Amino acid sequence: MTLRLKPHVSLTDTETGMVVLDEDSGRYFELNQPAATALRALLDGADPAHAAALLAGDRPDLIERATTDLRHFLQQLTDTGIAADTGVTAASDTCGTTAGTALRTAKAWRKGSR
Template sequence: MPLNLADGVSIAETDDGAVLLDERSGRYWRLNGSGARVLQGLLAGRGAREAAVEAAAGARVAPEQAEQDAAALLAKLRTAGLVTP
């Protein structure tokens, strides 16, 4: 099931990651480079594991740790209402 940004949520790339703006609440959410790459992968239809492995490519992070980090990010984005399945 593809992941989408929730209505009223926009994303802007920055030099070191991305920023999500929830226009409904006026809150900003900052993602570091890895988090931004994971989110872009999820929005492109990749699964959490695939998005995590791609985001961690070239980094000194074990694939298992990258997958756990991506799952935690996805859970936070869902809890905040920033993404929808």
């Protein structure tokens, strides 16, 4: 799976993670550090299972939750129009779960919404 952001999306790293800007709508989304790490890994070509493993770190007991969180995160990327539809939703079905404390996707993605 190769995650692709839509052309009107820009990323900026911050001290606490990353800001994703939809230049067409002016909406922005603030990601915490774990979400930013997952997004960077996916954009660099990592598959969802690898990105979930990065989030779980040395805690194999968290891999299932990391995979579930990552699946939701990928869905949010497509639902908000940030990521291209091609392959993202289908590929997200192959991932497991991410650490619960690693991704607070709903909160992180909604925090910057206008």
